[in-house]
Amino acid sequence: MARRAAIVATGQTHHRSIRRDVNGQEIINEAVTRCLEDGELTIDDIDAVVIGNMDHFEGINYVDCWSVDGSGGFMKPTMKLTTGGTTGSTLAIAGYHMVASGAFDKVLVIGWEKNSESDTTGAINTAFDPIWDRPFFAGAIAGLAVTAQSYMDMYGATPKDAARVSVRDRRHACLNPHAHLRKEVTIEEVLASPMLADPVCLLDMCPRTDGACAVVYAAEGIAEKLCPQPAWVLGVASRHMYSYVSDADFSGGALFSMARASQELYRKVGIKEPLKEIDVIELYQPFSWAGLIWIEDMGLAKKGEGPRLVWDGVTDLGGALPINPSGGVISTNCIGATALIRSAEIALQIQGKAGDRQVPDVNLGVATGFGGCLWTDTLAYGKKKPE
Amino acid sequence: MSNVWESVEPRVYESQIKVPYAWQAGETASRFLLTLKNEKKFLGKKCPKCAKVLMPPRKVCPYCFVETGDWVDVSDEGVIETFTVARRDTGIMPLKPPFVYAVIRLDGADTGLVHLLGEIEPGAVRAGMRVKAVFAEERTGKILDVEHFKPV
Ligand SMILES: [Zn+2]
Numbered sequence: 185m186a187r188r189a190a191i192v193a194t195g196q197t198h199h200r201s202i203r204r205d206v207n208g209q210e211i212i213n214e215a216v217t218r219c220l221e222d223g224e225l226t227i228d229d230i231d232a233v234v235i236g237n238m239d240h241f242e243g244i245n246y247v248d249c250w251s252v253d254g255s256g257g258f259m260k261p262t263m264k265l266t267t268g269g270t271t272g273s274t275l276a277i278a279g280y281h282m283v284a285s286g287a288f289d290k291v292l293v294i295g296w297e298k299n300s301e302s303d304t305t306g307a308i309n310t311a312f313d314p315i316w317d318r319p320f321f322a323g324a325i326a327g328l329a330v331t332a333q334s335y336m337d338m339y340g341a342t343p344k345d346a347a348r349v350s351v352r353d354r355r356h357a358c359l360n361p362h363a364h365l366r367k368e369v370t371i372e373e374v375l376a377s378p379m380l381a382d383p384v385c386l387l388d389m390c391p392r393t394d395g396a397c398a399v400v401y402a403a404e405g406i407a408e409k410l411c412p413q414p415a416w417v418l419g420v421a422s423r424h425m426y427s428y429v430s431d432a433d434f435s436g437g438a439l440f441s442m443a444r445a446s447q448e449l450y451r452k453v454g455i456k457e458p459l460k461e462i463d464v465i466e467l468y469q470p471f472s473w474a475g476l477i478w479i480e481d482m483g484l485a486k487k488g489e490g491p492r493l494v495w496d497g498v499t500d501l502g503g504a505l506p507i508n509p510s511g512g513v514i515s516t517n518c519i520g521a522t523a524l525i526r527s528a529e530i531a532l533q534i535q536g537k538a539g540d541r542q543v544p545d546v547n548l549g550v551a552t553g554f555g556g557c558l559w560t561d562t563l564a565y566g567k568k569k570p571e
Numbered sequence: 572m573s574n575v576w577e578s579v580e581p582r583v584y585e586s587q588i589k590v591p592y593a594w595q596a597g598e599t600a601s602r603f604l605l606t607l608k609n610e611k612k613f614l615g616k617k618c619p620k621c622a623k624v625l626m627p628p629r630k631v632c633p634y635c636f637v638e639t640g641d642w643v644d645v646s647d648e649g650v651i652e653t654f655t656v657a658r659r660d661t662g663i664m665p666l667k668p669p670f671v672y673a674v675i676r677l678d679g680a681d682t683g684l685v686h687l688l689g690e691i692e693p694g695a696v697r698a699g700m701r702v703k704a705v706f707a708e709e710r711t712g713k714i715l716d717v718e719h720f721k722p723v
Pocket residue numbers: 618619620621622623632633634635636
């Protein structure tokens with residue numbers, strides 16, 4: 185039986201489009217320092233470090249070594265993980281597994297990106313197969329747009345439905361001092377913003393952000409002493425998919441890895457009615473359409489009924505199941521940190537430390553990660569230590 | 572952060588990584604690409620376990636994790652599964668935007684192929700449309716030996 189583990193401390197930078205005042209190691213250090221302060225810890229308390237970012241985004245391959253000034257990994261077991269968009273959730277799952285296995289008591293997990301330092305599309309291109317996919321690669325946006333097109337074709341959803349998701353997340357972001365884009369928008373403004381790849385407009389899309397996030401996972405017996413309210417890991421589930429973009433079944437735009445990972449997560453945690461039982465979700469939602477389609481894959485609404493849930497205000501702050509109170513990915517996207525921020529924000533919600541974006545009385549929160557050829561991670565956190 | 576730059580100006584170190592690669596397509600993809608070049612024909616590989624015809628062809632079925640078996644002919648006509656109109660130039664695109672990028676399922680195949688659409692207005696494209704491969708005059712044994720797919 186694995187040990188229980190919990191998040192006991194979190195730290196984030198104030199995310200921006202470009203941070204000229206700090207280099208890569210320094211932006212990492214900012215998040216780590218804030219995390220250690222949050223947990224009233226010092227670097228000597230940390231037993232191991234796991235760090236991650238996107239391959240090629242900063243052009244630095246041995247990030248585990250290079251980042252030691254920032255991470256505090258000097259003379260500690262330190263490793264780098266990178267899995268594309270899911271890097272942050274892979275980091276979280278790895279940190280959890282390292283503690284749950286009994287190998288380490290306190291693991292520092294760091295996700296970061298200085299997205300401003302290179303050409304995002306050029307760098308992402310290197311993730312795709314050179315013979316079959318790369319000759320056609322039109323950027324991450326086009327790859328997502330084809331799923332939105334399928335969803336529209338099958339269920340009759342409209343760009344206005346997607347715009348409502350963007351309006352929600354951008355409104356929430358105004359309550360989060362760490363968020364990068366903090367400006368409310370209207371549905372009309374979203375629909376009038378430039379078309380990037382049909383049917384996806386500029387204001388439907390996530391930005392590129394400089395930022396970092398750090399989290400400490402600690403073992404049961406230690407977590408309770410370090411922290412008045414640990415955010416206990418209740419379960420994690422991960423599903424990878426295809427080699428090639430065209431392998432995906434695009435009918436209806438569904439994200440099958442999300443459906444499978446959610447089902448496994450619910451089984452592990454004992455969730456029977458996700459819409460009723462989950463108190464808050466931080467969804468890795470790189471564009472607004474995912475906020476319609478993927479909540480169906482998560483079992484929160486029937487196929488084609490995601491838009492109604494969103495229009496009814498259920499997923500707004502103040503609704504029955506708020507999604508992305510932090511403002512989500514379309515407000516802040518420092519990619520290697522993005523999926524880790526989802527876990528950090530859920531931890532803040534459970535600890536009651538989320539400030540103006542706090543959802544009242546959170547007992548159960550879910551964080552997700554999304555990446556590459558349409559794969560998904562899901563993590564559930566709770567207020568009570570699991571049995 | 573506001574007054575950081577009063578006494579120092581930001582230095583930005585510009586650079587570029589340039590690394591040449593020579594990717595081996597392997598025997599399976601090479602046979603497909605040479606048939607495309609020489610005979611203007613698409614070939615798929617059939618999985619002996621799930622019976623799916625994989626096109627692009629694979630040596631191993633990703634669903635069953637067994638070696639694929641027989642080569643099978645796949646039509647140069649098929650149906651648009653989904654598509655988008657790429658409108659913003661990302662600098663690494665195969666064509667100048669706007670252009671249509673589609674996932675096409677050729678008749679006889681069970682997996683899709685990412686390719687380009689041509690000879691049609693972007694606004695007129697619909698999922699479910701039937702399309703046919705248009706081959707380049709000069710072919711060199713790569714997937715862009717098919718210039719694009721056009722409506723039938
Ligand atoms: Zn098979």
